[in-house]
Amino acid sequence: MAFKKIEQYDEKIMPGLIHHYSESLKLLGEDPEREGLVKTPERVAKAMQYMMQGYDQDARAILNSAKFKESVSEMILVKDIELYSMCEHHMLPFFGKAHIAYIPNGYITGLSKLARVVDVYARRLQVQERLTTQILDAIKETLNPLGVAVVIEAKHLCMMMRGVQKQNSVTTTSAFWGEFEKNETRSEFTKLITSRLH
Numbered sequence: 134m135a136f137k138k139i140e141q142y143d144e145k146i147m148p149g150l151i152h153h154y155s156e157s158l159k160l161l162g163e164d165p166e167r168e169g170l171v172k173t174p175e176r177v178a179k180a181m182q183y184m185m186q187g188y189d190q191d192a193r194a195i196l197n198s199a200k201f202k203e204s205v206s207e208m209i210l211v212k213d214i215e216l217y218s219m220c221e222h223h224m225l226p227f228f229g230k231a232h233i234a235y236i237p238n239g240y241i242t243g244l245s246k247l248a249r250v251v252d253v254y255a256r257r258l259q260v261q262e263r264l265t266t267q268i269l270d271a272i273k274e275t276l277n278p279l280g281v282a283v284v285i286e287a288k289h290l291c292m293m294m295r296g297v298q299k300q301n302s303v304t305t306t307s308a309f310w311g312e313f314e315k316n317e318t319r320s321e322f323t324k325l326i327t328s329r330l331h
């Protein structure tokens with residue numbers, strides 16, 4: 134797949150996707166020829182490509198593209214990064230927030246790049262646990278920091294709209310490496326992500 138920009142789609146796979154989404158609508162008892170649905174298979178094909186675009190993106194390249202030499206040694210935390218992903222079991226969304234912290238070791242990265250890394254791994258079929266560790270690994274391997282922490286809180290539509298139908302459950306996953314494996318650093322991080330500015 135060769136689409137790089139958000140609004141670009143791989144024309145080669147569009148006819149196949151459109152065909153299969155149209156067939157799926159028929160199998161589900163819909164009429165893909167009725168007015169409201171005529172363009173639906175194409176819209177779904179584009180939406181799905183948008184939501185799967187992370188497969189073609191390189192999180193390490195993104196972090197390296199704004200990597201700066203800097204002698205900061207305090208924790209850097211970006212919290213409440215909103216995320217939208219799709220569970221690989223039901224292809225239904227899960228969504229919530231990611232909190233990312235690292236302790237630099239000679240290099241920092243652009244703050245927005247941390248949020249971009251979340252999107253790279255979220256825009257795929259995922260499980261929340263793997264999403265969490267993939268974000269951690271990319272930061273760890275690119276910046277070689279003293280520690281990395283990633284916490285994700287999310288709601289899964291597959292648990293809300295169907296299945297067990299629990300509307301209020303929130304799943305929290307976490308990954309800690311380096312300094313964050315120590316209780317003291319980890320609790321400082323936890324305190325910061327649970328605190329509010331006002």
Ligand SMILES: Nc1nc2c(ncn2[C@@H]2O[C@H](COP(=O)(O)OP(=O)(O)OP(=O)(O)O)[C@@H](O)[C@H]2O)c(=O)[nH]1
Nearest residue numbers: 220221222223259260261262289291292295296297
């Ligand atoms: N660990 C993990 N499980 C997930 C995630 N997203 C969805 N699931 C779970 O994946 C499981 C798939 O279980 P199955 O029994 O194969 O599927 P199912 O019959 O549709 O299960 P129910 O959702 O319980 O109806 C379910 O328990 C989902 O809640 C995720 O990000 N991480």
Ligand SMILES: [Zn+2]
Nearest residue numbers: 220222223291
């Ligand atoms: Zn699911």
